[in-house]
Amino acid sequence: MQINLKETAEFLKSRDKFYILTHQSPDGDTMGAGFGLCYALRSMGKSANVLCSDEFPKRYGFMYKDYGPQKFSPETIVAVDVADAKLLGSKLAQYGDYVELCIDHHVSNTGYAKRLLVYPDASAACEVLYRVLAEMGADIDKRTAECLYTGIATDTGCFKYGNTTKLAHTISAKLMEHGVDIESINRDMFDRKSKERLIAEKHILSDMEYYLDDKCTITAVTLADMESKGFSSEELEGTAGITVQPEGVQVGVLIKEKEKGKFKVSMRSASEVDVSAICAKFGGGGHVKAAGCTLEGELEDIKLKLLSGIAPSLGIDLWLA
Ligand SMILES: [Mn+2]
Structure with missing residues (x-):
């Protein structure tokens, strides 16, 4: 009520x-x-x-x-x-x-x-x-x-x-x-950022992938990445905004592996695109410019699933792109 x-x-x-x-x-x-x-x-x-x-x-x-x-x-x-x-x-x-x-x-x-x-x-x-x-x-x-x-x-x-x-x-x-x-x-x-936070940001910048005519970025952070590079998932809080920093990018996605095969997805919009509506398709939600959802499975399948959810909002037919 x-x-x-x-x-x-x-x-x-x-x-x-x-x-x-x-x-x-x-x-x-x-x-x-x-x-x-x-x-x-x-x-x-x-x-x-x-x-x-x-x-x-x-x-x-x-x-x-x-x-x-x-x-x-x-x-x-x-x-x-x-x-x-x-x-x-x-x-x-x-x-x-x-x-x-x-x-x-x-x-x-x-x-x-x-x-x-x-x-x-x-x-x-x-x-x-x-x-x-x-x-x-x-x-x-x-x-x-x-x-x-x-x-x-x-x-x-x-x-x-x-x-x-x-x-x-x-x-x-x-x-x-x-x-x-x-x-x-x-x-x-x-x-101010801790050394670990800077390592986490460096990872996000270096592993960022561009999709959908470079209007969308996806960055994944797996448990193995955190282990090998030496930062914890705590350092990733508030980093999703980095995914929409590149010029021309309208939607940015940060995928964090929470436990084996379980991924927390943070989505950001730097345009009119309503990412809350996109995340709702995957059982999540949030705000128009900042939203999230949780997905399970193989990372590559999850990326594809997300791209198929995002593409229509960018006016792109994924199967022709
Ligand atoms: Mn809040």
């Missing part, structure tokens, strides 16, 4: 003992919304923990360095930035049917939660969450503000993607009033 801001605020105020679920392969938005909500609830005297199927990535260490999980048995399950219960990942799958509230911005949200607050025009789940916290009159301290700012900054590619609205800037400005050090966060999120 879709609910509004006021109902969401009332719901959160009336409940306690929260487990806040984030999506697998966590990004800055799900992490920021998870910890931002957790700290805001704790500041209201409530118990709250953040859960993720994967380990919390090191790059968001500033969000959780003094976090300290609390001991309690959960009464309220909330998910943030999780468009589909499947995205909770294997370790959190047990909660999929019990999510009481989902705060999100994915137009593709499947409505698996009992209550859903989704603003498809919001730049980030953190933007929606800021509005919830404002509605609640919650105390937003510097750390909470940093979490929320990070979610908006990362989901908008540092305020340059098409989802960057006036409101995204306005809310970020409000968060700056709470003391967010935007210079250091943006440097850490966008400019």
Whole structure:
């Protein structure tokens, strides 16, 4: 059931003992919304923990360095930035049917939660969450503000993607009033890279393949690639944008092998092409310019399958190309 801001605020105020679920392969938005909500609830005297199927990535260490999980048995399950219960990942799958509230911005949200607050025009789940916290009159301290700012900054590619609205800037400005050090966060999120991250990016650039009149790129990263080159899948978060950097490329695909024969596909659009619609053909979804899906099988078959899904959007008949 879709609910509004006021109902969401009332719901959160009336409940306690929260487990806040984030999506697998966590990004800055799900992490920021998870910890931002957790700290805001704790500041209201409530118990709250953040859960993720994967380990919390090191790059968001500033969000959780003094976090300290609390001991309690959960009464309220909330998910943030999780468009589909499947995205909770294997370790959190047990909660999929019990999510009481989902705060999100994915137009593709499947409505698996009992209550859903989704603003498809919001730049980030953190933007929606800021509005919830404002509605609640919650105390937003510097750390909470940093979490929320990070979610908006990362989901908008540092305020340059098409989802960057006036409101995204306005809310970020409000968060700056709470003391967010935007210079250091943006440097850490966008400019500073670990050696492993640079190795991962080098792999993406060197293994990029061009298809469909050079309007589409596909880059695959297999478990063997990570093993032989020495980087982990954590380093690939946020790298899908590289696939649409070449001039003339309209759709970029990054294929990551998660386990033997199971591939996570991230698709990006640098044009009018709606990649969310393409990924939906393969059981996935997301946003118009950034979407994903999961496919199983042989890598070469998966590439072909994806190309046959992408070709019509580029006005290309795959079998003649
Ligand atoms: Mn998001």
